[in-house]
Amino acid sequence: MEYLCYLPNASLTLRLVEYLLGLPQLRVSFVTVINTIDGWVVRVKLKHQVSPQEDGNLRAMLSELGMRYSPPKRVQLALWSLAGGASPVDVMRRYQVAVVSHGKPEKEEIEEFRQHFIRGLGYCPQTLA
Numbered sequence: 001m002e003y004l005c006y007l008p009n010a011s012l013t014l015r016l017v018e019y020l021l022g023l024p025q026l027r028v029s030f031v032t033v034i035n036t037i038d039g040w041v042v043r044v045k046l047k048h049q050v051s052p053q054e055d056g057n058l059r060a061m062l063s064e065l066g067m068r069y070s071p072p073k074r075v076q077l078a079l080w081s082l083a084g085g086a087s088p089v090d091v092m093r094r095y096q097v098a099v100v101s102h103g104k105p106e107k108e109e110i111e112e113f114r115q116h117f118i119r120g121l122g123y124c125p126q127t128l129a
Helices: 010-021 052-065 073-083 088-095 107-121
Strands: 002-007 028-036 039-046 098-103
Touching: 002 010, 002 052, 010 028, 010 039, 010 052, 010 107, 028 073, 028 107, 039 073, 073 088, 073 098, 088 098, 098 107
Parallel strands: none
Antiparallel strands: 002 039, 028 039, 028 098
16 A cells, blocks of 8 residues: 655654554555655555555544645656665656655654755755744
C-alpha cells in the first residue's frame, strides 16, 4: 500500500514521521520526504496490505495534517527513481528536487535539513516552521 500527501510545513511533516514510528505494526517499507518551495511531499510505502481500520486511521491522519497530492512530472519521476533504488543524490541532481529523507523514517534528517536551511537563509520561512 502506498500513500502520497502534501504537508504545508516541517512541524507537520515531523508529526507524521513520529506517528509512523509509533506504529510498528504498519511495517513501513520506506518513507520519502521531499521539500518544495511551498511545502513538503511525503510518500509512505508499506510492506503489506493493512486492515481497513489501519488504512482509515492512516488516511485520517494524512487528511488532518495535509492534503492529497498529485505531483508534477518532475517530482513523480523523482519518487519513482527513489523507489527504484536510485540514490537520493543522483535524484536531486537529475530532477532538481530536495530529497530530505528516503528509507526508514528519520526525524533527525528532517530536523537537520530544517536547521541547515534556516541558518543559510538567516530566517525561518513558514514552510520550515
